[in-house]
Every structure is written in C-alpha cells, then in structure tokens.
Amino acid sequence: MSVLLETSAGDIVIDLLVDYAPKECENFLKLSKIKYFNFSPIHSVQQNFSFQTGDPLGPTSAQSDGGSSIWGLVSGGSKTFKATLHPKLKHLERGTVSMATAPHPSDPEARMAGSQFIVTLGDNTDYLDGKASIFGKVVEGFDVLEKINSAIVDKDGHPLVDIRIKHAVVLDDPYDDPPGLREPSQSPPPSKAQLATVRIADDADLDEEVDEEAAEKARREREARAQALTLEMMGDLPFAEVAPPENVLFVCKLNPVTADADLELIFSRFGKILSCEVIRDKKTGDSLQYAFIEFAEKTACEAAYFKMQGVLIDDRRIHVDFSQSVSKLADVWRGGENDKRKRRHGGGWGGVEGLEKWRKYRNDDGRRDDDDSYKMVYGDEEMRGRHARQGGDEARERRSPPPPAEARDRNGADFSRGRGGRGRPNGHGDSRRRSRSPRPDRPRDRARSRDGDRHGRDRDRDRHRGGGSGRAYDDKYSQRRNDDGRYDDRRQRDREQDRQRGHDRRR
Structure with missing residues (x-):
C-alpha cells in the first residue's frame, strides 16, 4: 500500500507498514482519500532531523485545531485515537514516516495521534522512538527531502518560502471506507483560512522584471549620492545634498578674445547681472573659453538659457547651459567656517592648533627639522663627544x-x-x-x-x-x-x- 504526496518541492512516495501499524495506516489512507492534506504547510523543519505536516492550517494560524483523525471527521467523535508504538520499529534511517503523538491527559503512558505526521531527514533519529508512531517509509523522492532539509527557515523552523502538500493520491487501499465517508470528485480549492497563512507563495516570481531604464536611473542616483557623501567627508562640499545655484549660467565655446565686459553687455538685456567672469589661466592669463554669469533673478537666467543657445559671438557659436558648479558655495562655506574657528580658537589650519604637529613621542623644542632623515637615539652633542674621544685616542697612539x-x-x-x-x-x-x-x-x-x-x-x-x-x-x-x-x-x-x-x- 502506497500514497503519493505531490508537494511544491516535488513528489514523495510513501510505502505503508500495514502489518505493524494498521490503525495509523488506515487513518493516513482515508485522510489522503478525502483530500484532507491538500495545501497543508510543511513546518517545524529541523536540519538533518525531521519535518512535520498534516495540519491543513498549520501552527501559524489562530484557527488551527491541530488536525483531526478520519474518525473524528466522519462520525464527529474524538479527533484523536490511541497510537501503536511497535517495539520493532525504530527511527534508524532517513525517510521514516510516523504519526505525531501526545500523551493522554488521564493516562501518561498512552500516546494519542490525530492527522499530523513526521518525516525524518537524517539517520539514527532515535530521539523519536517511543514518542512517534512509525507507520511507513519514503521509497521515492529523497531529492525532495534534501530540498526541504536545505530550505531557509525562521527561528521556529517555518520555511520563508512556503512548502506545501498540493495533492495526495492513494495508489493502493486495502481498507473499507468507514460509514459516512465521501470522496470528493476533485481537489477542493484552498479555503480563506488557508490562504491567510501564506507567507511567500511557492509559485511567486521572486525575480520580478524591472524596467532597465528605471534600474539604470536608480543606480546612477545611488552612485551620485555616494560620491557626494565622499566629497562632503573630504571637505570639497559643505554638505552632500548641496545643489548648484539656479541663477548662474554656464557659457562655453567662447572666442579667446571675448572679454568679461563684452559678455556682460550682451547678456545684460535679460536682466540684472551680479557677476560675469571669464575663466582664465592663472599663469598666462589666457582665456579658457568658458565663463559663469550670475543673474539677480532666476527668471532672467532661464530666459538667457532659451534665447542665447547657439548665438554667434566674436565669430564663435556659444553653448549655454545651467551651471552645475558649487565651488563658490563651498568657498563661502569653508571661509566662513574657518573664520569662526579662528575667532573661537585662533591659529592653526582651520583654526585648530593641534593639526600642525603631533607631539606624542618626544617633546618639541620649537626647532624645525630641515632634513627628512631618520633621527638617532643619541643626541648630537653626545655623538660629537664620542667621535672626538675615539679620534683623539687613535691620534695619540699614532703620535706617542x-x-x-x-x-x-x-x-x-x-x-x-x-x-x-x-x-x-x-x-x-x-x-x-x-x-x-x-x-x-x-x-x-x-x-x-x-x-x-x-x-x-x-x-x-x-x-x-x-x-x-x-x-x-x-x-x-x-x-x-x-x-x-x-x-x-x-x-x-x-x-x-x-x-x-x-x-x-x-x-
């Protein structure tokens, strides 16, 4: 007698030990026949030990009653029955299938079973002997057991991605059906209570397709934030979220002969100009052919941007764009911070005297070392005296x-x-x-x-x-x-x- 369990991790075939545990085998066969195990979650996964299933709702649901035997479902009687603990059946090999039991409230020696069963994931799990009633063994689907054994679980042993029994198919049934048993014509769909226990569905697509353009945009934004943070740490930016001013225009492709006054005169028709500077080489004073124009108002800057693109100035067609430079803001911020530090502390780089020299290992007498050679342990005076004494002794020996x-x-x-x-x-x-x-x-x-x-x-x-x-x-x-x-x-x-x-x- 055998039962095929179709799980989300694969198929498992279980052979039943009818001669040793007839009551447990009959209960398992009839529950599989009425599709009681459908959508039951696999839980309590302990690596290289065992996992447990058979409860349609599982331990995470507040509505779960722990499962019921076939006699409790058909006749409305007790949900449990007395389990058989055969002395010759031991949990010695992987794939041993046994009913989960609990002690009887009035008789601690008696063990009661319902619908939940245990499948071992390792050898020599003798801890379960006398606590679980063995009724079968796995004959096919050991690769599925390995998948369950390596599943990612939480602290309670519940897999993060659901592993559930989808169908139970009875391959051979020697027992008569109990009175009142009705076999469904097809597998029933999961109930609302069962769907509420889903964490991550086993068929969920974890690798969702993302728009490549949006992903590239997000990647560039992350890189820009990281670079801005680096510049802030280095002191090149006052803060990482600094934005360039919106009233400054960047003009490039200028003729080298174009002067500041000429450029200011041309752009002044759009509004008041606060500053117009052609950037020049510090040594030669030659124009680098680009300039920054600061307007008093943002609207004037926008008008100049739309009107002056490609305009011919001194036989050169210029290119106009909004400025992305924050150097002026950084200079103002750095200068203000340094002035405040100097007023507060005075002297040193950035107003901090301690940054000039670290005097940890020797007392500084205020003199500066002009050479970069390594310093000797002995002082200069002592070394001069030693060389003089040695040289005098040698000279005296030669002259005596x-x-x-x-x-x-x-x-x-x-x-x-x-x-x-x-x-x-x-x-x-x-x-x-x-x-x-x-x-x-x-x-x-x-x-x-x-x-x-x-x-x-x-x-x-x-x-x-x-x-x-x-x-x-x-x-x-x-x-x-x-x-x-x-x-x-x-x-x-x-x-x-x-x-x-x-x-x-x-x-």
Missing part, C-alpha cells in the same frame, strides 16, 4: 713615541704613562705633591734615596696589577685633553721632569 729603555721593568712592562712608573716613589704621579724632596746630606734621606727606587718599583707593579692610585693618576690627566683629543703640554713636561729626577738619583 715609544717609552725609553729605562722606563721599562725587568718583565718589559711599560709604567711611563701615569701608572705609578719609575721615578714616582710614592706612586702619585706629580712630584710636586710630595711634602718634601729627599736630601742626600741627611742619613735618613740617603737611605730613602738608595732604597726608594726599588720600593717604588714594587709599589708601582702592585698598583698596576690591582688598580690603585696609578689609575687615578691617569684619570686626572685624562681630563686635560683638548677638543681634538690630544694631551696638553703640561703632562709631557711633568713626565720629562720625573724621568730626569730618576736619572739623577741613579747617578
């Missing part, structure tokens, strides 16, 4: 003479450069800082004179190895460099004096 032989110790170490060298017994570098010089005529001083050289070498060697006052001596003289990095003559003189004193003591 080698130390004399007597200024070197047994190991070859050089102590003549301010590191407590030979000739500085106390290790402080400058002999003038000693409290007194040794005198040979005193015994104590003679002993100090004999042993001073050896003790001085030992102390100087220790200072050289571990730091000490020899480094301070060098630091003291390092402060006496000139700007070019060279040592001054004073240190050289002290060095020569120390060397001479040591030579005299050895003798």
Whole structure:
C-alpha cells in the first residue's frame, strides 16, 4: 500500500507498514482519500532531523485545531485515537514516516495521534522512538527531502518560502471506507483560512522584471549620492545634498578674445547681472573659453538659457547651459567656517592648533627639522663627544713615541704613562705633591734615596696589577685633553721632569 504526496518541492512516495501499524495506516489512507492534506504547510523543519505536516492550517494560524483523525471527521467523535508504538520499529534511517503523538491527559503512558505526521531527514533519529508512531517509509523522492532539509527557515523552523502538500493520491487501499465517508470528485480549492497563512507563495516570481531604464536611473542616483557623501567627508562640499545655484549660467565655446565686459553687455538685456567672469589661466592669463554669469533673478537666467543657445559671438557659436558648479558655495562655506574657528580658537589650519604637529613621542623644542632623515637615539652633542674621544685616542697612539729603555721593568712592562712608573716613589704621579724632596746630606734621606727606587718599583707593579692610585693618576690627566683629543703640554713636561729626577738619583 502506497500514497503519493505531490508537494511544491516535488513528489514523495510513501510505502505503508500495514502489518505493524494498521490503525495509523488506515487513518493516513482515508485522510489522503478525502483530500484532507491538500495545501497543508510543511513546518517545524529541523536540519538533518525531521519535518512535520498534516495540519491543513498549520501552527501559524489562530484557527488551527491541530488536525483531526478520519474518525473524528466522519462520525464527529474524538479527533484523536490511541497510537501503536511497535517495539520493532525504530527511527534508524532517513525517510521514516510516523504519526505525531501526545500523551493522554488521564493516562501518561498512552500516546494519542490525530492527522499530523513526521518525516525524518537524517539517520539514527532515535530521539523519536517511543514518542512517534512509525507507520511507513519514503521509497521515492529523497531529492525532495534534501530540498526541504536545505530550505531557509525562521527561528521556529517555518520555511520563508512556503512548502506545501498540493495533492495526495492513494495508489493502493486495502481498507473499507468507514460509514459516512465521501470522496470528493476533485481537489477542493484552498479555503480563506488557508490562504491567510501564506507567507511567500511557492509559485511567486521572486525575480520580478524591472524596467532597465528605471534600474539604470536608480543606480546612477545611488552612485551620485555616494560620491557626494565622499566629497562632503573630504571637505570639497559643505554638505552632500548641496545643489548648484539656479541663477548662474554656464557659457562655453567662447572666442579667446571675448572679454568679461563684452559678455556682460550682451547678456545684460535679460536682466540684472551680479557677476560675469571669464575663466582664465592663472599663469598666462589666457582665456579658457568658458565663463559663469550670475543673474539677480532666476527668471532672467532661464530666459538667457532659451534665447542665447547657439548665438554667434566674436565669430564663435556659444553653448549655454545651467551651471552645475558649487565651488563658490563651498568657498563661502569653508571661509566662513574657518573664520569662526579662528575667532573661537585662533591659529592653526582651520583654526585648530593641534593639526600642525603631533607631539606624542618626544617633546618639541620649537626647532624645525630641515632634513627628512631618520633621527638617532643619541643626541648630537653626545655623538660629537664620542667621535672626538675615539679620534683623539687613535691620534695619540699614532703620535706617542715609544717609552725609553729605562722606563721599562725587568718583565718589559711599560709604567711611563701615569701608572705609578719609575721615578714616582710614592706612586702619585706629580712630584710636586710630595711634602718634601729627599736630601742626600741627611742619613735618613740617603737611605730613602738608595732604597726608594726599588720600593717604588714594587709599589708601582702592585698598583698596576690591582688598580690603585696609578689609575687615578691617569684619570686626572685624562681630563686635560683638548677638543681634538690630544694631551696638553703640561703632562709631557711633568713626565720629562720625573724621568730626569730618576736619572739623577741613579747617578
């Protein structure tokens, strides 16, 4: 036994499981026979799960009663009947057809069915087991199920474009008709209540034909509005809806010799002229062969437009049109706005000082950078000092003479450069800082004179190895460099004096 459902998405063939669910199959067959399902909407679409139908009005209608069984329609009895939930029938495959049920008010274990049925759109939908009574399966029309599965629906699962059952055709019916059943000779038309539930008809032409000329006009208007808005944002227009003045005339194809006064004299017969300007090149002053004429009244401008088209002026036939320029309006608006800003804030571009420079990452001292090179992290003074020091050290190494032989110790170490060298017994570098010089005529001083050289070498060697006052001596003289990095003559003189004193003591 089978039933063919003609839907707006295509045809679906359902085979009925009479041996497992005889009551449900009989109800479905007889409702299809009396065309009860005609124009029923498909609703509650859940992708890859199921959809529901069988109610002639659907859940969106306030007049809907949820549908009725065939016995409720024929005999006027109960609209529902007790459903059969066969334990061997499961919702395992796509296209399983089952009656939608609801628990009995007095017996929660019993499930009651009416006219609505469910068709699964996916496999293993075992959630419906024990809640829906299986009575058939789809054998043809799986492409239609795929269309319904991919339909655009709202938050409640109702398709935005209606999908409805158009006809139900019974292919084989083994059951006898119940008393009072009357089969209609033809499919009845949809009722007013059913037509009121239509959102977008399934046969509605969504691609309506539009006049090409009107569509092109609308497109140009949209582009013009967008361009005007862009010009407003850039500051070229005072506002996007600005319109050119209606009392200004545009005249072109002029002779280069035509002057402002000549043009004003010719057009003045139509009315009072406020301004007449032939546009000229800024550098050469030559005429660009077009002009703008501003009349005091709009009617004078219109009269000149109709009368002066193609008139011969200075052996040239001119062309006249209404002006489309808003440059004067923009200049007046921009100048007025800038004047107000300057009066309110003062200075800067547009009266805004903050637009001159952004001082976010460094403090500006007011000086302007003439070059566009990248700036260094160190200051100019510090870099100049560093280069001077490096250059002075290199120059000093090149100019310094080698130390004399007597200024070197047994190991070859050089102590003549301010590191407590030979000739500085106390290790402080400058002999003038000693409290007194040794005198040979005193015994104590003679002993100090004999042993001073050896003790001085030992102390100087220790200072050289571990730091000490020899480094301070060098630091003291390092402060006496000139700007070019060279040592001054004073240190050289002290060095020569120390060397001479040591030579005299050895003798």
